[in-house]
Amino acid sequence: MSSDPGTPAPTLKSRIHGCLLGGALGDALGYAVEFDSITDIRQRFGPQGLTGLGDLSGPRHFSDDTQLTLYTVDGLVEALEWANAGVGADVNACLWLAYLRWLVTQGEDAGPSAPAPQPRWIDSNEVLRQRRHPEKNCISGLATGEMGTTVRPVNPGAKGPGTVMRSAPFGLIPHIAPDAVYKLSADAAALTHGHPAARQSAGVFSLLIHRLVSGEGLREAAAGVTAHAAALPEAAPELPERLEAALRLAEKVPVGPEELVQALGSGWTAEEALAVALYSVLATLPTGAADAQPDRHFRDALAVAVNHSGGTDTAGSLAGNILGALYGEDCLPVEWLEALEAPEVIRGMADQLVKVTTGEG
Template sequence: MSTEPGTTPAPRPLPSALPAPAPSRESRIHGCLLGGALGDSLGYAVEFDDIAAVRARFGPAGLQDFAALDGGSHFSDDTQLTLYTVDGLVEALEWANDGVGADTNACLWLAYLRWLGTQGVPLPASAPVQPPRWIDTHEVLKHRRAPGKACLSGLATGEMGTVYRPVNPDSKGCGTVMRSAPFGLIPHIAPGSVYKLSSDAASLTHGHPAARQGSGALSLMIHFLAAGHGLLEAAGYALAHLREADLGRNESPDPVLIERLEAALRLAPQPGQPAAGALLSPEDLVRELGEGWVAEEALAVALYAVLATAPETTAAAPGHGEDHPQAHFRAAIAVAVNHSGDSDSTASIAGNLLGTYYGEECLPAAWLEALEAPDVIRGMASRLAVLTGA
């Protein structure tokens, strides 16, 4: 895999009342992908409903569990594209293991083009043809599940978008950040390289700095969590990278992205705060952090949901007993799902973060039983784990 070295900022560690868990790296990989799919699936059931409609359908607390959904729920394009991100990385790693220095972004572009072909969009004549891979054999990934317009239009140009030749130059939709967790699961590369891989891949469909930087920020959070850091610490490291590191291309941090991430950290109760246990209402969540349709809002809402429900930061959150990882996961996904916005994307990102932090331990068994095509998700996770030595 071809990467470039990057600078590593040295921010001050943030406080954490509980030690970070220590699952295996394989468990973190499976947890990240399965956790994201669970959040995506629960959120997809109410993605286009405002909070009033959600409450009318599920009660004052909103949608809390798959048991409330008759017949379960499907995962969306968020999980589809996350798995195709894994496949692009897997192909680059396969080339590297054969002694060939493949262009990682080209492998990702080809993977996303194969996904585009599953969405009923004719591939442009200029697009290179690639033989199908294992991921392409599964019908469940060929359903159209409300894909983002910029992802479709950016790939349909047949041009491999870059920061220098952007497709959709003004788009900062969350279609980049919601697919970017897998970059943080690649071990033994510097944070700057993680950021570059992720932000470069975002440029394939979205040109706005917030879309690229938001993707890089999520990948960095996953990277630090996979290395054993705590949730608050990982968020602080990622934010410090955006503020202090050389992002390349003479680019400055996007001010709106920084503002939203800082707000998520500020609004989530910190260890020892008197206001511990007070969660924002769905209305206040949207007012403070946004609806999640664009990159910086989706990441901020997900980050808030994860931090505000952490057992070490809020006495009101369930999970001070032995099952606190699953209780934390349930509580965070509920916050990320129940608002008037892009519920599947915000909950998918929250699931990625917690699945990486805790590993598979945090995933409720009953939810996994309701999950669509878990064998496909586990199959992609296993491929990534094997190729990265997990």
């Protein structure tokens, strides 16, 4: 169980909803300033930067991070539906078909060699058909019409955050071994990105979510996955280096956005985005039971994750995923949820995952 002071023990359903909704909230917050420098952010919102969805006067859209996360849920749900019916299914093939359906929503074509997947409920939601600056490696990897694998990856040099940003759902499936969580996530990352750091970042992030959902505390889970990253066969050195730097930085007095980027990177690669998110949630972790207010932790962590010059939507999304998995829905600010785009679509996909994994309606 968790050893972090004041951490509650939410239900799996609450963690699933919290993780997916929290990721969407962080994504929407970061997407609003994704291409702004920290100087621009301060000019727009004041010296504290962007602190909540209420600061935004325009649309509170989420990005392709949330779209692809929900399509990951859909691919996993389809595989689990087949399994529950007693039929074996290739999980990665189900995910590839889901991502190909997302590709169509972006106005792209995988060519005649790719299969034509049958539509599912998720495809009927107009909000998921909007083009929200999708990562180019996700588009190009799927547009090859080839199902990439770790042995024969598409986009061999791609290490953008398009893998890690969509990988939280692998950690939400109960009753599977940690090694299986990692492998499912890393294999799915190879569908679009070939660089080891991109695949390993996705696997390690899914493993972090899995450990939190299993009841482990945030500090213990973060240290555990950092050690796991360093021990991987053929480990990409930049991943454990960034994660170890995030752990060290979180032990200091909170640093400013400039020092954050200098130490961890700007978040435009998978390992940098994960490191920034991990630092954000650890540096703002309450130190005692009296200080344990999940919604305050969420607000504080997301402010750190999105106020810097870099890939703020992915850092925000990952931080929201982490805290939603840790606390469940209790950490999500009510007024943020009220401002969130299409919460019914996110809850609809969360409910599908709950039903197929637990049998709850």
